[in-house]
Amino acid sequence: MSSVQASTSPTVPAPPTPSESRRSHSSQSEKSESDPGRNPAGTEDVVAASELLLDATEDVRQIIRLVQCWVCSRILHNPTTIPCGRSCCQSCIPPTHIRTNISWPATANRLYGFECPFEDCQKEHAIGDCSVDVTMNKVLDIIQQAMERDREVTQASGVSTYMSVQDQWQVAGLPSMEEKDPVSQVFKGGRIVSTYTMAETGQLKYTCEVTYTAVGATEEEVTARDEVAFTKLKEAVRTEMDCQICYALLLDPLTTTCGHTFCRNCLHRTLGGSEHCPICRRTLMMQPNVLQSDTPSNQRLVNMINGFWADTVAVRAQNVRAELQDELAGDFDIPLFIVSLAFPAMPTFLHVFEPRYRRMIRRAIEGDRMFGMVAGTQHPQPNGANFREVGTLLRIVNIEFFPDGRSLLESVGISRFRVTSHGFVDGYPVGRVEKIDDITLADEEAMEASETLTGQGVQNFTQLVTGAASEPPDTILQSGETRILTVQELDSKSTRELFDIAVSFVTRMRAQSVSWLQARVLAIFGDCPNDPAIFPWWFASVLPVSEEEKYRLLGTKSVRQRMKICCRWIVEWESSRW
Known part of the structure; x- marks a missing residue:
């Protein structure tokens, strides 16, 4: 009998504390899923990339963590990648609640949300932004099939692995804080399949480490078996790791709200001419070229790709950078x-x-x-x-x-x-x-929630979708009175209220037959839009306002900001008439 420990690191590779370390020479480059700040492309240095590659002997625990849910610690089931780039089982998403103080877009799939289960995020995510991760789901199926085949092979060989679980305190050389005794058990097969089985049966907490002792074979025989199994596993998984736009290995993988994953740069190019997913054609309300902190990469796939093919990623990253540099050195756009x-x-x-x-x-x-x-x-x-x-x-x-x-x-x-x-x-x-591009829809909603909560307290806008009766919106002139809203009051109005104020103004002006709403103008620009995202552009096209003001509107990055500018124009228009 011989033994080997999966990790000698005194730190814990579990979200939300990204402190994972594999071997001493690569501890600074290896981080857990909860660290969205790591370079999603790994490194362009092929030599440095080799340090990111996972080893079938020393990194067994980390290999299984790639497919293990941090919330329930079991193998991921219906993996769902949430907007912060992390993944968990669909059933592990926290209970949903009605989202308040958000009036736009207030579509049915954005009325309910949940608090992110990852402590270093804790943002509110809309249900509409979360779908089963198609790529990860296929990968999990492949890995499960590979484990089942490996179990069948090892059944006849008589090879088993004695596994002893250690929590983070024991790994650090400290007395355990857990009330339960450590789990120790013998599983059929080598270290990889045994660790997978332990996680699959719910006996291996995500944060725990494992020590292994080979039973019925020498350490060299078990190592050789695991290396063969890991090589076959990588080969099988590789078939699902190509971007469906460029058909190359995913580079900086970004998962859309519909659950499909592409290279960030590929998706950016595609969405430059279309707002639909290249695969399912679902409308995507996202901007892949904004800061990665706003639209994080799929951290689960990032870690898997870097752990399995970091050297290939390095070469690919070099080629992509060279292509971009050639484009920049070429003709004007x-x-x-x-x-x-x-x-x-x-x-x-x-x-x-x-x-x-x-x-x-x-x-x-x-x-x-x-x-x-x-x-x-x-x-x-x-x-x-x-x-x-x-x-x-x-x-x-x-x-x-x-x-x-x-x-x-x-x-x-x-x-x-x-x-x-x-x-x-x-x-x-x-x-x-x-x-x-505008800010992300999540940031747009957060902006509105923050500003309206300060000015008006908690508000529920579910009636916008359900069609339930609601109070009439504020207008510039309140119930026939001469009081006019101030610019300061606009900040606390919901986006829908701002839109209603603007539409009410247009209706009144049209009733007064103002020149800028004559039939010939509307024949060119159309009637007043019913979408707050389109209204500001229409309003700026018809309203006689200075070029400076229109130019300020053109450079804004949020629907709410543009609606406030439009309402400020209205306030100034109304004020000048009294």
Whole structure:
């Protein structure tokens, strides 16, 4: 009989304390699932990457932790990856509650939420943001099948493993704080399958370590068996670890709200032209290119990929970085039309007569029909440009050419961007741009909850979905009185109340037949939208407000912030009339 300990680390690799250490030479690079700050791509240094690779002998406990739920400590069942990037069994998600002080978007799948079970997060997550992790679920099935095959092989061999469980106190050389005696048991098979079986039967707490003693075979024979089993396991799991956009090993895996996982960079590129999941076509309300702290990577898959193929990830990360650098060193992204401001989802009509812009539009028509619209300025910008840095990407919808080369074109706003550098091609400006995205929907909801809780206390907006009767919304003029809401009061209004205030104002102005709501204007921009996400762009397109104010609106990053700006315009409009 011989024995080996799975880990000699005096620290605990359990969430929420990310202090896991494998071997002494790699203790600084190995962290647990609860550490979203680690480099999701591992490292681009192939030599350093080798230190992240898990070993079939020394890292058995960590290998099984990859498939073990931190909440219940059993093997993950219906693994659900939550917005903070961590995973647990679907049944281990805490009890849900009605979310308060959130009026937008207030869709049915966002009315209920739960407090994150991971102590270093503790944020409220919406049920609509949590789905069964498709990739992890397939991986778990593969691992379970591999364990079952290994059990069948070892049944005939007579190899067993005596396992003794140690809690974090015992591992650190301190008296145990647990009331129960340590678990010791003999399991059929080598160390990997025995540890899996112990976790599967609920006898191995996530935080505990294990010591192993081989029974019926030498230590060398058990090690060789485990190495073969681990190699086969990695080969089987590898078939499910490709991104379904680039068809290469997942790099910085990001799991969407529908449960599908892609490389972060691949998803960013895809969502630049579509808001739907590339696999199931479900609408995704997320921005993969924002800070990783706002849309964390799938930590379970990150740890598995780094532990199994860190060297491959390093080479892949090098190649991706080289590709990005080549793109940055290449041509500019889009042609720029310097005229005036345009807005997302809104139409823009242009009379193109300058020769340089004729060439630009003809090339756009021959290509992807896209170009950028930026407003000119009389004062040079810091980068030396004669235009404002924030603009709107437009797609040409229709165009009519005249015999003399002029044209009339209709376009629609797609997204916003910021020009980071610019140049000229055949006389017309071109720019390298970065897309401007809103903050995450979770941050949008948290902003509203914080501001309305301070101003109005706890509010329940479930009636917005259920259709139950509710109190009439506040308006700028309260019940015929002359009192006008102040700008300060707007901060504590819910997003839905701000929207109702704005719609009420538009209704009154239309009844007064103001010039900016005449039929010819509405024929171009359409009727008042019923979506707070679209309303500000429509309102800025029709309301006679200064270009400075419109430009401020264009650069904002939240629906709530834009609605407050619109309502401030309304307050100023109403105030000027009295």
